[in-house]
Amino acid sequence: MKESAVFREISNPYIAGGALSKNTHLFFGREDAYQFINSNIITQDGQHRTIVCHGLRRSGKSSLLYRIEERGFADKRLIPVYVDMQGIDDEKDFYHTLSDKITEKLNGSEIRCRDFGEFKGFVKHLKADLPDKIIVLLMDEFEELQLRVEEKKISKSVFSNIRHLMQHENKLIFVFCGTHKLEEMAADYWSIFFNTATYLKISYLKPEETVKLITEPVKGQLSYDELAVGHIQKLTFGQPYLTQLICHTIVNDLNDRKKRNYAAIDDVDDAAEKIISEGKDKFSEQIWNQATTWERLILSAAAEEMTNKQLDVIGVESLYGKIETAIGKFPRKEYMDTLNRLVSKDILAVKEVRYSFPVNLLRKWIADRHPLAKVRAEIA
Numbered sequence: 001m002k003e004s005a006v007f008r009e010i011s012n013p014y015i016a017g018g019a020l021s022k023n024t025h026l027f028f029g030r031e032d033a034y035q036f037i038n039s040n041i042i043t044q045d046g047q048h049r050t051i052v053c054h055g056l057r058r059s060g061k062s063s064l065l066y067r068i069e070e071r072g073f074a075d076k077r078l079i080p081v082y083v084d085m086q087g088i089d090d091e092k093d094f095y096h097t098l099s100d101k102i103t104e105k106l107n108g109s110e111i112r113c114r115d116f117g118e119f120k121g122f123v124k125h126l127k128a129d130l131p132d133k134i135i136v137l138l139m140d141e142f143e144e145l146q147l148r149v150e151e152k153k154i155s156k157s158v159f160s161n162i163r164h165l166m167q168h169e170n171k172l173i174f175v176f177c178g179t180h181k182l183e184e185m186a187a188d189y190w191s192i193f194f195n196t197a198t199y200l201k202i203s204y205l206k207p208e209e210t211v212k213l214i215t216e217p218v219k220g221q222l223s224y225d226e227l228a229v230g231h232i233q234k235l236t237f238g239q240p241y242l243t244q245l246i247c248h249t250i251v252n253d254l255n256d257r258k259k260r261n262y263a264a265i266d267d268v269d270d271a272a273e274k275i276i277s278e279g280k281d282k283f284s285e286q287i288w289n290q291a292t293t294w295e296r297l298i299l300s301a302a303a304e305e306m307t308n309k310q311l312d313v314i315g316v317e318s319l320y321g322k323i324e325t326a327i328g329k330f331p332r333k334e335y336m337d338t339l340n341r342l343v344s345k346d347i348l349a350v351k352e353v354r355y356s357f358p359v360n361l362l363r364k365w366i367a368d369r370h371p372l373a374k375v376r377a378e379i380a
Helices: 031-040 061-071 091-105 116-129 144-150 157-168 188-193 207-218 226-236 240-258 265-277 282-290 293-308 316-327 332-344 360-369 372-379
Strands: 050-054 078-084 134-140 172-178 197-201 349-351 354-356
Touching: 031 050, 031 061, 031 197, 050 061, 061 078, 061 134, 061 172, 078 091, 091 116, 091 134, 116 157, 144 157, 157 172, 207 226, 207 240, 226 240, 226 265, 226 360, 240 265, 240 282, 265 360, 282 360, 293 316, 293 332, 293 360, 293 372, 316 332, 316 354, 316 372, 332 349
Parallel strands: 050 172, 050 197, 078 134, 134 172
Antiparallel strands: 349 354
16 A cells, blocks of 8 residues: 555544544444343333343443433333443442432432432332333443452342342343352452343454444555455454554654554554553553452463464464473463353363464463463462
């Protein structure tokens, strides 16, 4: 591709940070996730379903909830109300926030419910005022409830209270969004939801959705070489945050140094190197920080071996042997259980007992910042 004679400054539309806000033009994909929730929130016989959206951090879960609140449901009786659990301080604040968000959506005056009893009274008034409407509470970062219980700011009874609302209040439906299935939560009080929840895993974007996210925001300003688009896909596997982070870095680099309106495969490599060297990859950082010791050993060994030998996959025995050489013998069952857990989280992929990193940028990040010798020294 030939360089343009006249460079035009590129307005950088990519968001390399938090969730996409409402009314943004950067929301691509997740139509299947929206349709799943839209179709399953109420059964054919009119029963309400509690839905749990779960997946890795920065995978677009919050953006999906924003999109649902903006777009609404096909069933116009349903009124979506977004609630960010990270902003909840204590139990009084929890019930006040729920009632306040609902009245805000309904354009009513602020209601300050201070406890469960007052909130039930508030819902009773909703039945009278809105006989044909149903509130769908989109509760983001639901794990924050457990943190507040552990901090003794909220009592465990909040879970049975929510269960009561799920079972007995036909004016409320709950959609929870977080990084775990409820079964994976450590505290036993989550078990009250186990038999009532329908799960939706939020994973990577589809290839065609990733291409749109790369190319459409800068249409008319920046052209991507086909090889560059393919390389971004290979590095991110459609992870939305990383896709935007690479594109954001490319645009800044083209504006600051290269002064051209097309992006080639070398620009992608330059962006990936800069992201890793400057510590800008918060997706990989969060995965590493939340990983167990066994997970770190496996990820480090796999990333190092695959990077050094330029492998796309690594066999289960080869990986075990590399770790054994580094730290000595370790339990085979623990090894396989950890591999299975990493696969279930979409951090690793497996085919015919050979493992790979779906997100190659994560592999590069781990190999660069957490080599096996460093990990071994940290756990010694």
